[in-house]
Amino acid sequence: MVTEQQPSSFRERKRVGVVGPGAIGTTVSALLHEAGNTPTLYGRTPRTELTLIDGDRRIVVPGPVRTDPAAQPEKADVLFLAVKATQTAAAAPWLRALCAPGTVVCVLQNGVEQIAAVRPHVPEGVEVVPAVVWFPAQSQEDGTILLRGEPRLTLPASPEAERIADVLRDTRCQVELAGDFTTLAWRKLLQNAAAGLMALTGRRAGxxxxxxxxxxxxxxLKECLAVSHAEGAALSDDVPAAILARFQAFPADMSTSILTDREAGRPLEWGIRNGVISRLARRHDIHTPISDAITALLAATSDGPG
Ligand SMILES: NC(=O)C1=CN([C@@H]2O[C@H](COP(=O)(O)OP(=O)(O)OC[C@H]3O[C@@H](n4cnc5c(N)ncnc54)[C@H](OP(=O)(O)O)[C@@H]3O)[C@@H](O)[C@H]2O)C=CC1
Ligand SMILES: CC(C)(CO)C(=O)C(=O)O
Structure with a gap:
């Protein structure tokens, strides 16, 4: 029973859902579950539970993973969307089924175009909030998810983002609300653009x-930096070298989600992680020959034909 002595976040517990219970969706679900706020899980593959391995911790999130958006699920107050960007359109029936005016959708996806990609799929009155997901998580052969960093999200400062932060407040996930979200989102995009080279080579951070x-x-990365400046990001000129140094310092076997997709023969998120650089460069008349070559190679790797 809920009593006056319990913390306010417990008293005002929101209906929380996670669509896309993969590497990132499982991590966020496990952290919520650990804090006593188990989310309802929505996905494509039926599962009875999700398991996150975080150091010595093994966190099992009770399911089931629901797989039928037509089964009239309960509307969510806060919905985390953690499908790949290539899967957003296919996950749209979940967005329509779970959102009502007042729902806040937190998009746990890479890129700088989350709002434009997700908003067309949600009803009027639903706020879409992008998140920068800073931590790596990898799915393992036994179906568990391995968390390989400190869980941390950055959201653009807004009342809707505060509702998301409130849901995550008692969890181990650090949440920052940023005044200059654009700069941080571009910082992460540059990191992801470089990680695309792992998918091209089929090799990890080493x-x-x-x-x-x-x-x-x-x-x-210098080309990417020029585009980021044209898009309003205030990244300093030493960011490319800092990102490279970070990859060089990672464990040699550190992977990235785009390489995981390549290894599994799945479509790659090349458009939102690499293609976006060349697309926006054209808008600003910036010459990006390296980006253009990398984009063409990734697109062909992902989508063929042949
Ligand atoms: N993994 C990482 O370290 C990081 C990833 N990101 C970003 O986070 C986002 C999610 O990545 P990640 O967690 O790695 O992706 P995963 O591929 O691990 O997870 C995607 C999940 O979505 C499910 N799914 C696919 N289609 C649908 C659908 N139509 N309806 C419902 N669920 C569906 C998949 O189901 P199924 O199990 O059937 O495949 C899977 O469970 C991406 O944008 C990625 O770039 C950002 C930072 C780090
Ligand atoms: C691991 C990380 C944080 C950097 O590439 C990532 O964003 C991903 O794997 O998609």
Whole structure:
């Protein structure tokens, strides 16, 4: 029974859902569950539970993962969307089924275009809030998810983002509300753009220690930086070198979700992580030959034909 002594976040508990219980969706679900606020799970593949491995912790989130959006699920107050950007359109029936005016959708996806991609799929009166997801998580062969960093999200400062932060308040997920979200989202996009090179080579972070590959990465990131400035991000000129140094310092076997997709033969998020650089560069008349070549290679790797 709920009593006056319990903390306010418990008294005012919101109906929380997670659509897309993969690497990131499982991490957020597990952190919510651990804090006593188990979300309802919505996905594509039926599962009885989700398991997150976080160091010595093994957190099992009770399911089931519901798979039928037509089954009239209860509307959510806060909905985390953690499908790949390539899967957003296919997940739209969940968005329509779970959202009502007042629902806040937190998009746990990479890129800088989350609002434009998700808003067309939600009813009027639903707020879409993008999140920068800073932590890596990897699915393992036994179906569990391995968390490989400190869970941390950045959201753009707004009343809707505060509702999301409130839901996550008692969890181990650090949430920052940023005044200059654009700059942070672009910082992460540059990191993801470089990670795209792992999907092209089929190799993990160790590949960035090759001097020739490091030079290519740096030149590519300088193009990305120029586009970020044209889009209003206030990133300093040392960001490309800092991102490269970070990849070089990662454990050599550190992966990235776009490489996981390549290894599984799934479509790649090349459009929102790499193609976006060339697309926006054209809008600003910026010459990005390295980005254009990388985009073409990733697009062909992902989508063929052949
Ligand atoms: N993994 C990482 O370390 C990071 C990922 N990101 C970003 O987070 C986003 C999610 O990535 P990630 O968690 O790795 O992706 P995953 O592929 O691990 O998870 C996606 C989940 O969505 C499910 N799904 C697919 N289609 C649908 C659908 N139509 N309806 C409902 N669920 C569906 C998948 O189901 P099924 O199990 O059937 O495939 C899977 O459970 C991406 O934008 C990625 O770039 C950001 C930072 C780090
Ligand atoms: C691991 C990380 C944080 C950087 O590439 C990521 O965003 C991803 O894997 O998609």
């Amino acid at each position: 590949v960035f220690t090759r001097p020739d590959f490091a030079d290519l990465t740096l030149d590519y």
